Amino acid sequence: MQTVDDAAAQIEFDRRIADEQKIEPTDWMPDAYRKNLIRQMSQHAHSEVIGMQPEGNWITRAPSLRRKAVLLSKVQDEAGHGLYLYSATESLGITRSELIEALQTGVAKYASIFNYPTLTWADVGAIGWLVDGAAIVNQISLQRTSYGPYSRAMIRICKEESFHQRQGYEIMYELAHGSPEQKAMAQDAMNRNWWPALMMFGPHDSDSAHSGKSMQWKIKRQSNDYLRQKFIDQTVPQIEVLGLEMPDPEIKWNEELGQYDSGEINWEEFYQVINGSGPCNYQRLKHHKKAHQDGEWVREAVRAYSEKQQAKKEQKSA
Amino acid sequence: MNKNSENLYRFLVGLADDSVVLSHRLSEWCSNGPYLEEDIALSNIALDYIGRARMFYQYAVEIEGKGRTEDDIAYHRNEREFTNTLIHELPINDFAFTMVRQYFVDVFYCEYLQQLTQSSDSQVAAIAAKALKESRYHLKRSEPWIKQLSEGTEESKHRVQLALDELENFVGEMFLMEDWEKELVEQGIAVDREALQADWDKQVQEFLAESEMKFPDSQLQIRGGRNGIHTEHLGHMLSEMQYLQRVHPGLKW
16 A cells, blocks of 8 residues: 555655666565566576576586586586575565475476476586576676666676586587587587577567566666577577587578577467476476475474574573 | 505595595485575585595596596496495485485594695695595584484484484494505505594594484494495496496597
């Protein structure tokens, strides 16, 4: 319910957004702004956490000790991003356990890309290169987001993501310049991950449900289609360096627009995966729930221990 | 290789194998921990052990002098050729088991590596110095976990007890000395493991007694790891770990 005080606060809020000032956790903000942020930031946190699974799928099978160390440390970084983003989201007045429950009951979403399987070692390369690459394009834009804690999280996270992208590209480069089997493995992984990576930018601007308000509040700074194009333009030359075939036969330089033309995304697949029917949706949530349930006795023990310690302390001081 | 180099090579590969199989087990927790913080922490410890394994393997292939790489040793030997002590290879079971095992090896490594920093082989001493810092940090985490789980709920206490029971037979092997290792001790390169056992028992028993947990001692010994006699679990681990290198031998990754 809006009150007279709220109306004054709203004017101040609007002024600060217009002036490119950051909104901080203790500042007044409209409920809808708060909700929108919780939705976007928690989705981002969940994506980091669920994203640990497809890459984690190769930790125990990484082909060299160096690759294993790099991959493990990358996945560990993603867990750290998840943790950091959960904390930033908690600054909006919601708890981590509420956020996890929303994930596990399907109320909250995570990036659809992680509902595709990592079938070969090359998928680890393709994910680092394409998926983290797409994420960086998005996150660089989000460094200027209007909510302070989110903006600072993005600045920090982007630094690590660029390492991730390089390690992914390095894996692809090694494979693309390796044996015929390795090259075929790289081509196949790129072909499979290309379209889902483009889908990461969301629906066309004209179809994006949350974009209008998010742009107005400067939570989101650039449109889905603009960012997607930017990603395509930076990635096509990298595919050429790898010496792989284009994953989309319609990719062609458009002299007039100064950008690459490309084919249309299969939007039916996009909505199917978003709505829960991707190849791994069920598996990813099941894995997350199982780990959570398996850990319940540990969390209970920690609570019980801390209560006992507290009781001892009180007994002493009494 | 002459006899001295052979002994040193065996010694280094044994320590590397200990680290590589334990790091593999710890890495299995990634995305499976009870807290996101634990996924991070256990991955971190796994990374420390991969680092150790690489340093020991790299030095081992240098001593061997045949131009092999760390990956040749890690990915192209079979289960009878791995020489880790068995405690490192046991499956992660539940969180209690993983933490009790970790606590046991942390207590061991804090002493063992401390002494190894005095090795007359400067490279061994340098690796030990780096690893010692890590193990001290690991122990700072594993101790409070054992305490919390032992004094938490009935269930957590029970799980810790089961882990203690299962691990009791596998601890003693860490204190066994092969003849070649004794020779290295005489040369001032290696550490006398046997001499560490009594203090290890005392430290562990006293610590567990604070939480009213019982651990008899480390005398019961299942042995064989250093001679390639393993549990059934190792073969499964290696078939997973070595799969790409075995299917596509001789390639760069």
